[in-house]
Amino acid sequence: MMKTVNLIRLCCMLSIGLLMYSCAEDGPDYVDELDVVYTNYNDDFDFGTTTTYSLPDNVIKVDDETFPLDDGDEPDFIDDEYGDVILSSIASNMDERGWQRVDKDSNPDVIILPAAMSTLNLYYYYDWGYWGWWYPGYFPGWGWWYPGYYPPFITGYRSGTVVLQMTHPDGIGLDDNIPVIWTASINGLFEGSTTSIQERIRNTVDQAFTQSPYLTK
Amino acid sequence: MVSLSLTAQSIQMKSIASINYSVGVPTGNLNDFISRVSGSGFSLDYKRMVAPNIYLGGELGYNYFSEEKGYNTYTEGTASVSGFQTRYNASIPMTITADYVFTDNSKIKPYVGLGIGTIYNNREVDLGLFASTVDTWFFTIKPEAGIIYNLNSYTGIKFSSRYYQTFDSKDLDGYSYLAFDIGFVFMTF
Numbered sequence: 290m291m292k293t294v295n296l297i298r299l300c301c302m303l304s305i306g307l308l309m310y311s312c313a314e315d316g317p318d319y320v321d322e323l324d325v326v327y328t329n330y331n332d333d334f335d336f337g338t339t340t341t342y343s344l345p346d347n348v349i350k351v352d353d354e355t356f357p358l359d360d361g362d363e364p365d366f367i368d369d370e371y372g373d374v375i376l377s378s379i380a381s382n383m384d385e386r387g388w389q390r391v392d393k394d395s396n397p398d399v400i401i402l403p404a405a406m407s408t409l410n411l412y413y414y415y416d417w418g419y420w421g422w423w424y425p426g427y428f429p430g431w432g433w434w435y436p437g438y439y440p441p442f443i444t445g446y447r448s449g450t451v452v453l454q455m456t457h458p459d460g461i462g463l464d465d466n467i468p469v470i471w472t473a474s475i476n477g478l479f480e481g482s483t484t485s486i487q488e489r490i491r492n493t494v495d496q497a498f499t500q501s502p503y504l505t506k
Numbered sequence: 507m508v509s510l511s512l513t514a515q516s517i518q519m520k521s522i523a524s525i526n527y528s529v530g531v532p533t534g535n536l537n538d539f540i541s542r543v544s545g546s547g548f549s550l551d552y553k554r555m556v557a558p559n560i561y562l563g564g565e566l567g568y569n570y571f572s573e574e575k576g577y578n579t580y581t582e583g584t585a586s587v588s589g590f591q592t593r594y595n596a597s598i599p600m601t602i603t604a605d606y607v608f609t610d611n612s613k614i615k616p617y618v619g620l621g622i623g624t625i626y627n628n629r630e631v632d633l634g635l636f637a638s639t640v641d642t643w644f645f646t647i648k649p650e651a652g653i654i655y656n657l658n659s660y661t662g663i664k665f666s667s668r669y670y671q672t673f674d675s676k677d678l679d680g681y682s683y684l685a686f687d688i689g690f691v692f693m694t695f
Binding site: 316317327328437448476477478501 | 545
């Protein structure tokens with residue numbers, strides 16, 4: 290009888306111990322833990338042959354713009370307090386990796402186009418016309434071309450996404466598609482103080498470059 | 507002799523029902539996916555005597571596994587994605603069971619059994635705001651061993667261990683886990 294009681298007590302203690310150890314985990318607790326950084330690139334492109342890059346002074350805001358824009362018109366830009374952080378983070382990461390920034394009219398090897406959007410559904414496509422105001426040699430019939438890889442289709446909650454597209458202007462083919470040789474997409478909830486959002490932008494842009502070692506010279 | 511045999515049979519339990527709290531321990535490739543022990547589970551079972559010491563019945567269970575994998579970078583081909591990943595696996599086993607109860611007359615009744623049936627499985631991987639979900643049905647076999655401890659003639663406490671082995675489905679590879687149950691037993695004679 291004594292042995293039976295001990296057995297039951299042991300089983301109960303074991304069960305309680307397992308229960309305490311095993312409470313279900315239910316995912317992120319903080320907004321920065323919802324940030325996701327996705328990158329992809331064209332494996333056939335030799336990044337070793339490129340050294341110069343160009344970057345605009347603004348981050349475009351992708352919304353419901355219709356194209357073509359009137360001559361002299363520009364699309365909406367995101368607020369400088371966020372745009373400047375995106376641009377300076379891109380520039381510092383590129384510079385640290387041995388790239389040299391040049392003017393867009395100085396025949397850069399690559400051109401990085403930063404865009405931001407707030408969306409419920411996001412396909413990694415936005416109208417090429419958003420960059421007609423700035424891209425050297427712009428032709429309205431151009432489109433995007435992702436050689437050797439496909440950007441994903443994404444559905445999610447209302448969230449903010451920053452898309453960086455590294456384009457190769459010399460690779461524009463007869464079909465008028467501009468090759469995007471590297472893509473980074475950063476997604477997260479647009480919540481929190483300005484400072485905390487700026488910090489999250491900085492960290493996630495850094496992460497996009499960290500997980501893309503092929504960009505280092 | 508005849509009378510003794512009749513006496514022995516007459517006190518055999520006609521049916522056994524139990525409601526159990528279930529702790530799941532992932533093994534095999536489920537352990538690779540989620541290594542955390544799960545305290546979120548239960549099972550219900552009912553069985554009827556079909557021959558001396560032999561019971562046939564059914565079991566419905568639920569075991570919910572989850573694990574936060576933290577912030578990591580995952581690379582496949584040319585694509586890399588970084589984020590805070592959480593993994594979930596919900597298993598709902600439904601099996602037909604056959605059990606052999608060794609002794610009917612003592613306060614402690616050990617038993618062994620085998621179940622065959624299906625597991626409805628929902629697996630989800632969350633990364634940031636994005637989720638990837640796979641629903642599938644597995645064929646499963648489930649050996650089980652346990653004891654029933656009588657509190658009185660009609661109720662008792664049950665301790666059991668079950669091992670669920672599933673087989674590859676078209677959506678997911680088969681996996682396995684152990685379930686340790688503790689529950690209340692109701693018996694009829």
